[in-house]
Amino acid sequence: MPTTAGDDAFSQKLKQWGYAMEKSQPLAITSADHQLIVWDGQLQDNTVSSAQTRPSVDISWFDRVMEPATRPLKPADIMPVIAGLTNMLKANYFEEVDRLLKSVKTSDAAPEMLVALLRTTYPVRRKPLRHWSKLLKDVRAELSARHLDGERILRGLT
Amino acid sequence: MRLKQWDHVQYVKNPLVEVVAQVRFPRVLEIDDQLPSDFQRVLREDYPLLETQEETLSVLIGQGQNKIMADDLPKRITVYHFIAPDRAWRISLSSEFVALTCTKYEKWEDFQPRMMTGLEAVAKLYSVTHWTRMGLRYRNLIIREDIGLKDVPWRELLAPFLLGVSIADSFTEGDYIPEIDVLAAQSYVSVLLENCVLGLRYGIVRKEQTGDQGYMIDADFYLDNQIARFDLDAIKQHLDRFHANAGAVFRGCIQQHLHNALGPQPISS
Amino acid sequence: MVVHRQSVQLFDSDEVLGVAIGTPNLTNPQQHHVGLIYRIDDSGPRFCHLAWHFMLKDEPLPELYLWGSSGLDPVNKVFMAAYVALLKQNAADVPYGIDYGGIYFDDQGRYIVQPVGRGLTCATFILAVFTRNGFDLVKTDSWPERPDDVQWQQQIIDVLTRHASQEHVEAIRQSVGAKRFRPGEVAAGVISENIPLDFSAAQALAQEILQDMYKH
Numbered sequence: 001m002p003t004t005a006g007d008d009a010f011s012q013k014l015k016q017w018g019y020a021m022e023k024s025q026p027l028a029i030t031s032a033d034h035q036l037i038v039w040d041g042q043l044q045d046n047t048v049s050s051a052q053t054r055p056s057v058d059i060s061w062f063d064r065v066m067e068p069a070t071r072p073l074k075p076a077d078i079m080p081v082i083a084g085l086t087n088m089l090k091a092n093y094f095e096e097v098d099r100l101l102k103s104v105k106t107s108d109a110a111p112e113m114l115v116a117l118l119r120t121t122y123p124v125r126r127k128p129l130r131h132w133s134k135l136l137k138d139v140r141a142e143l144s145a146r147h148l149d150g151e152r153i154l155r156g157l158t
Numbered sequence: 159m160r161l162k163q164w165d166h167v168q169y170v171k172n173p174l175v176e177v178v179a180q181v182r183f184p185r186v187l188e189i190d191d192q193l194p195s196d197f198q199r200v201l202r203e204d205y206p207l208l209e210t211q212e213e214t215l216s217v218l219i220g221q222g223q224n225k226i227m228a229d230d231l232p233k234r235i236t237v238y239h240f241i242a243p244d245r246a247w248r249i250s251l252s253s254e255f256v257a258l259t260c261t262k263y264e265k266w267e268d269f270q271p272r273m274m275t276g277l278e279a280v281a282k283l284y285s286v287t288h289w290t291r292m293g294l295r296y297r298n299l300i301i302r303e304d305i306g307l308k309d310v311p312w313r314e315l316l317a318p319f320l321l322g323v324s325i326a327d328s329f330t331e332g333d334y335i336p337e338i339d340v341l342a343a344q345s346y347v348s349v350l351l352e353n354c355v356l357g358l359r360y361g362i363v364r365k366e367q368t369g370d371q372g373y374m375i376d377a378d379f380y381l382d383n384q385i386a387r388f389d390l391d392a393i394k395q396h397l398d399r400f401h402a403n404a405g406a407v408f409r410g411c412i413q414q415h416l417h418n419a420l421g422p423q424p425i426s427s
Numbered sequence: 428m429v430v431h432r433q434s435v436q437l438f439d440s441d442e443v444l445g446v447a448i449g450t451p452n453l454t455n456p457q458q459h460h461v462g463l464i465y466r467i468d469d470s471g472p473r474f475c476h477l478a479w480h481f482m483l484k485d486e487p488l489p490e491l492y493l494w495g496s497s498g499l500d501p502v503n504k505v506f507m508a509a510y511v512a513l514l515k516q517n518a519a520d521v522p523y524g525i526d527y528g529g530i531y532f533d534d535q536g537r538y539i540v541q542p543v544g545r546g547l548t549c550a551t552f553i554l555a556v557f558t559r560n561g562f563d564l565v566k567t568d569s570w571p572e573r574p575d576d577v578q579w580q581q582q583i584i585d586v587l588t589r590h591a592s593q594e595h596v597e598a599i600r601q602s603v604g605a606k607r608f609r610p611g612e613v614a615a616g617v618i619s620e621n622i623p624l625d626f627s628a629a630q631a632l633a634q635e636i637l638q639d640m641y642k643h
Contacts, residue, residue: 002293002295002359003178003257003293003294003378004257004295005178005180005239005259006250006252006255007211007237009176009297010178010239010248010261012261013175013261013299014261014297014299016367017365018363019344019361019362019374057210058207058208058209059210060206060207062193062208063208074467074468075443075466075505075506075512076467076468082509082513086513102192103193111502112502112505115506119503119510119560119561120510123559148502149500153500153502156561156563
């Protein structure tokens with residue numbers, strides 16, 4: 001197993017280069033692939049960890065969810081959250097989305113952000129997102145604590 | 159094996175494209191289970207950007223066509239990449255490792271403290287007690303056009319042992335094997351050094367869009383299969399020792415012509 | 428007034444979400460078109476609507492359209508306005524179809540490619556967008572099949588023959604007679620605070636909308 005940070009390369013320059021392969025050969029040998037280890041003269045085909053990494057997904061938008069709102073939020077404030085979540089769902093990052101939902105501190109987030117999390121993930125609330133229902137429950141309680149009309153704000157979400 | 163020592167230099171035309179340090183530890187379930195928001199808080203000022211990546215690890219055992227998966231289900235872990243605004247530095251965290259990657263490496267004195275910051279945060283927040291693998295990897299990419307050596311053949315720039323069969327001139331009727339006839343050449347060798355193992359990958363690389371040719375010298379210094387105490391001072395010393403080998407390995411892989419063309423500047427030890 | 432002419436009352440800066448209804452073809456004033464009006468920040472309002480077969484548009488609100496404010500609570504108005512603003516990225520390939528039913532957006536927020544002949548109208552597109560986010564604007568089960576919708580459906584199919592594949596048109600013909608959710612009725616669902624509306628409530632509010640449209 002080579003020294004990596006979980007991917008083949010971070011450097012944009014490095015990503016453009018690959019070991020030259022003659023056309024009839026299979027896909028390029030990457031750093032996570034076959035390694036013939038010569039040790040004391042004996043050739044060993046070692047146990048190999050083949051790391052198949054998926055492209056990185058940006059979750060920097062999640063910071064905004066937890067930022068206390070100093071003014072009423074506008075739709076433009078919510079759009080990065082909806083877009084970020086939708087991109088993760090498109091890439092099938094369901095476990096990661098579930099973890100995000102689990103990490104939400106409802107007391108810190110503005111109601112619009114909480115609603116954005118719940119409604120954007122509403123179609124997948126049953127199967128892949130185990131923490132959706134818990135988040136709904138927590139948001140309901142939080143809205144009540146803030147004397148907001150949780151029934152109306154969360155209507156339709158079951 | 160002890161490496162031959164060379165004068166310490168820094169190259170003006172730095173061939174290093176990426177340097178990665180990684181320390182692996184037994185899986186910390188807490189990092190799998192919850193977002194590492196405390197870890198992010200420690201790093202946020204210098205590494206405000208965050209990306210995540212899912213890594214699927216499947217362990218294959220056996221040889222050739224008989225390879226089978228060791229587990230029924232590959233395990234999936236999330237890697238959190240905390241990135242500096244200039245995207246030259248990145249600290250990565252998963253439930254099994256912490257790593258630092260640099261794409262504009264200049265000197266160890268810049269790199270090492272950043273790695274220690276990541277390690278200190280991991281030790282403090284997750285009470286990691288042992289490490290299992292530690293590595294420091296220097297990835298050099300030599301592009302002749304970039305250093306004014308456009309028409310100089312590799313055999314005049316690189317140590318013969320790197321070029322292997324591609325300079326086996328006895329194969330050819332002519333005086334030497336034309337470079338253009340060498341379609342692919344890459345190798346890996348693992349060598350025991352005084353204080354670590356060196357995994358050296360090297361070979362011809364091509365730029366995907368243009369087909370331009372370069373040469374990669376990828377030196378990975380590591381210790382593996384360990385159950386060692388997660389002692390920050392000890393880890394620091396290991397990394398320092400790994401680093402001390404890097405210059406010597408690279409210098410041993412190149413010839414004087416290339417060394418001169420890269421613009422060596424002496425640095426004090 | 429439940430809907431407002433822009434020359435009389437603008438969709439002002441406090442508003443973020445509503446419905447816009449108008450007559451795209453002045454020579455056929457009975458043909459109404461509906462879409463969602465939204466504002467994401469201090470810029471002007473935008474009009475997101477399914478203009479026609481594979482023609483989802485997002486543009487400034489045309490002058491002659493009337494608008495009504497969404498009946499949702501303020502929090503959800505902000506959310507839905509943001510969602511609608513992003514729709515063009517996710518739902519660009521929506522075919523026209525007269526038979527509404529089923530699921531139109533997948534779990535990743537993308538429009539699901541329907542079987543040939545299925546699609547949405549300007550009105551049912553709005554229903555689908557709201558349903559995807561947990562809001563049923565109307566009780567679809569309470570809608571009747573109305574004989575006078577058949578004529579409209581046949582007319583629209585005739586127009587569609589110039590824009591859609593023969594296969595699509597032939598498949599749509601099989602749906603003639605299906606329940607029709609008229610633009611005014613769906614607009615009623617958008618502006619009502621008491622969703623989901625059953626057919627009679629939607630019809631009543633739609634009448635008010637039409638009266639406002641024809642008042643000027």
